[in-house]
Amino acid sequence: MVLFDEDPVELMAEATNKFHITPDKDSLTRVHESLHALHQARALRLENQTTILSSLSRKLNKVSSAHSYDVERHDAGQHAQNMLKMDTEKFRIAKGVNDAEIESERLSGELAALRQQLETLEREGVEGGRKADLAEDEMVLKLQFYRSLGIDARRDESSGEFKKAVITNAARGDVSVLDIDHGKADADLFWDAL
Incomplete structure (x- = not known):
């Protein structure tokens, strides 16, 4: 050491x-x-x-157990049947909607026609429009009668009054034109022309 x-x-x-x-x-x-x-x-x-x-x-x-449970319970045939049933219901509803639209358009057209008819009836009044058009109806009846006899009244374009009468005689093949002064004419001229 x-x-x-x-x-x-x-x-x-x-x-x-x-x-x-x-x-x-x-x-x-x-x-x-x-x-x-x-x-x-x-x-x-x-x-x-x-x-x-x-x-x-x-x-x-x-989640895995829930998924397994759902997979076990899932029936593909039932699912397809449910889808087919829902598609059928969907198309039935669509057809019903289409039919309702067509019916609505038809009823709208009827409503418009009925409204127009109502307006016409309201415009004509209770008498059916005869009261206002009485003088015109009388004139129309006279013209129809004269035409049936072969007499055609012609209006003057400037005044709008009847100034001439055209008389057609089919048996003789004759056409005569007579002047009417102030709505008056000699009846013998008419009968002779007929």
């Missing part, structure tokens, strides 16, 4: 003090505390992710 002039414990303590390891110790303590905090945060985050994963797993199992 080697003999030292000084006590080895003192020598080691003095050598240790000369190295200034206090800042290194503080750094090691801080690193150790940071590692501990990081480990705790990581453990907390891992626990949170595990909770979320287990919740999603439960939801997946629930």
Whole structure:
């Protein structure tokens, strides 16, 4: 064994003090505390992710079982039959709407015709329009009678009064034109022409 002039414990303590390891110790303590905090945060985050994963797993199992249940209950034939029934109902409703539109248009036409007839009846009044047109009807009857005899009365374009009578005798093949003065003419001229 080697003999030292000084006590080895003192020598080691003095050598240790000369190295200034206090800042290194503080750094090691801080690193150790940071590692501990990081480990705790990581453990907390891992626990949170595990909770979320287990919740999603439960939801997946629930949805999967509901899907399996629906697949087992699904009847493709019944579905096709329901679709066919709904299509039939849809077309029946569309036909009903089309028929209703056609009937509505027909009734609108009838309503317009009835309104026009009502306006005509209201315009003619209770007497049926005869009261206002009595003089004109009398004139029409006279003209029809004269035409049946072969006499055609002609109006003057300037005054609108009847000024001439055209008498056609089919038996003789003769046409005569007589002047009428103020609505009066000699009846013998008419009878001779006929």
